[in-house]
Amino acid sequence: xxxxxxGVHSKETCSQAASAIRDALxxxxxxxxxxxLMTLASGPQRFRELQKMLETITPKVLSKELKELELNEFIKxxxxxxxPVTVEYSLTHYSTSLQKVLIELRDWGFAHRxxxxxSLRASKSEQVLEEK
Amino acid sequence: xxxxxxGVHSKETCSQAASAIRDALxxxxxxxxxxxLMTLASGPQRFRELQKMLETITPKVLSKELKELELNEFIKxxxxxxxPVTVEYSLTHYSTSLQKVLIELRDWGFAHRxxxxxSLRASKSEQVLEEK
Numbered sequence: 001x002x003x004x005x006x007g008v009h010s011k012e013t014c015s016q017a018a019s020a021i022r023d024a025l026x027x028x029x030x031x032x033x034x035x036x037l038m039t040l041a042s043g044p045q046r047f048r049e050l051q052k053m054l055e056t057i058t059p060k061v062l063s064k065e066l067k068e069l070e071l072n073e074f075i076k077x078x079x080x081x082x083x084p085v086t087v088e089y090s091l092t093h094y095s096t097s098l099q100k101v102l103i104e105l106r107d108w109g110f111a112h113r114x115x116x117x118x119s120l121r122a123s124k125s126e127q128v129l130e131e132k
Numbered sequence: 133x134x135x136x137x138x139g140v141h142s143k144e145t146c147s148q149a150a151s152a153i154r155d156a157l158x159x160x161x162x163x164x165x166x167x168x169l170m171t172l173a174s175g176p177q178r179f180r181e182l183q184k185m186l187e188t189i190t191p192k193v194l195s196k197e198l199k200e201l202e203l204n205e206f207i208k209x210x211x212x213x214x215x216p217v218t219v220e221y222s223l224t225h226y227s228t229s230l231q232k233v234l235i236e237l238r239d240w241g242f243a244h245r246x247x248x249x250x251s252l253r254a255s256k257s258e259q260v261l262e263e264k
Contacts, residue, residue, distance in 0.1 A: 014174035015185050018167040020241030021234065025166065027244065031157060035150040042146035053147050101240050102153065104233045109152030111229065112159065 027072050028098065032057060032065045037074060037095055038102050044078070044090035074098070159204050160230065164189060164197045169206060169227055170234050176210070176222035206230070 028034055032054070039045065039053050051062055066089060069075045074095040080086040160166055164186070171177065171185050183194055198221060201207045206227040212218040 011174045011185070014171055017173070017234075017238045018170040018186065020238045020245065021167050021170050022163070022241070023245050024237045024241035025163060029161070029163060031154070031161060034157065035153050038150040038153050039146055041149070042143045053143070054150065097243065098240060100236045101233075102149075104236045105156045106149045106152045108230060108233050109154070109156035113152065113155050 024101075028074075028101075030065075032061065033069060033074075034098075034102060034105060036062075036065055036069060037091065037098060038106065040075065040089060040091050040095075041102070044088040046086065046088055050089065156233075160206075160233075162197075164193065165201060165206075166230075166234060166237060168194075168197055168201065169223065169230060170238065172207065172221060172223050172227075173234070176220040178218065178220055182221065 028037075035054060036050065039050060045053070047059075047062065047066075050066075051057060051059060054062065057065075066075065066077070070077055073092055075089050076092050078088045078090065080088065160169075167186060168182065171182060177185070179191075179194065179198075182198075183189060183191060186194070189197075198207065198209070202209055205224055208222050208224050210220045210222065212220065
């Protein structure tokens with residue numbers, strides 16, 4: 001991996017970097033935390049809206065993830081005094097520190113999906129050629 | 133979150149971005165894959181070396197993670213014909229596509245650790261003031 005220019009080169013620095021990544025994953029790891037934060041980037045959302053946008057998440061898991069994100073100061077839970085009360089979740093200022101991580105993961109995710117599609121197309125056209 | 137400049141602003145684009153992040157996490161998510169790739173950034177390593185550098189990983193989990201990373205073309209397993217045989221793991225060219233993700237996560241992990249330390253120091257000095 002060409003990250004020598006970034007100051008990562010020896011076993012020791014790579015080991016420290018791996019440890020920093022483990023620290024990061026300890027708070028933002030798992031299947032849902034980063035997708036939830038990205039979903040909230042368009043503005044405050046209610047529980048049901050989030051659930052709908054995240055498609056396959058269960059209410060139990062979403063509730064647990066939101067609590068952990070609130071505890072770690074990435075999101076804020078606001079109760080509006082309507083009848084019945086309205087609860088909204090929004091990003092905190094601290095969550096903006098994750099902006100670059102989210103953008104890089106998003107870009108990589110898009111590129112990876114395209115790569116998979118291209119390789120699928122390639123194997124399909126090979127099949128067609130074999131069948132001819 | 134100020135990612136409007138990056139082209140993410142509507143609910144729809146945020147939802148697509150969240151979906152791309154989920155795609156990414158599907159292959160590189162979990163506690164160990166990214167730390168393993170970062171550890172290998174210093175050069176090829178043997179199983180025992182990796183295990184030592186990653187400290188708390190069990191051999192069973194490391195073995196499983198290495199197999200999955202190999203299957204997804206992020207690492208290469210090379211068997212050298214020594215007596216006994218030597219097995220080395222190294223990064224593939226495709227793993228370089230994850231460089232920015234790794235660097236951003238590393239930097240965020242470092243910054244987050246410093247933030248936690250600063251907040252710990254602040255709460256300790258508050259305690260000292262209260263005790264006086």
